[in-house]
Amino acid sequence: MSCLLRANPHLKVVDVPHVAELCHRRGALVCIDSTLASPINQKPLTLGADVVLHSATKYIAGHHDVIAGCVSDSEALISRIRAWHHDLGGAISPD
Numbered sequence: 001m002s003c004l005l006r007a008n009p010h011l012k013v014v015d016v017p018h019v020a021e022l023c024h025r026r027g028a029l030v031c032i033d034s035t036l037a038s039p040i041n042q043k044p045l046t047l048g049a050d051v052v053l054h055s056a057t058k059y060i061a062g063h064h065d066v067i068a069g070c071v072s073d074s075e076a077l078i079s080r081i082r083a084w085h086h087d088l089g090g091a092i093s094p095d
Helices: 016-025 056-060 075-087
Strands: 032-034 050-057 069-072
Touching: 050 056, 056 069, 069 075
Parallel strands: 032 050
Antiparallel strands: 050 069
């Protein structure tokens, strides 16, 4: 089961602990795209999120001189994500 909450591009502030509680009650993982709130500003894993995504291209690198992103979570879930990455590839198909 998944729980989807979209805040971008409206830039609304989300009550992460509350969303995490609601999703966890239903057995869903909580994935937060924390691109606009860098790890300095917000640490969603400490607020109850299961997975955190960051676009390093935007705020972490700062100069738009890299194309990168990162996924943060427990080692067990990251291992599953890494396996999907190896199976599916790291880039979008040109087709």
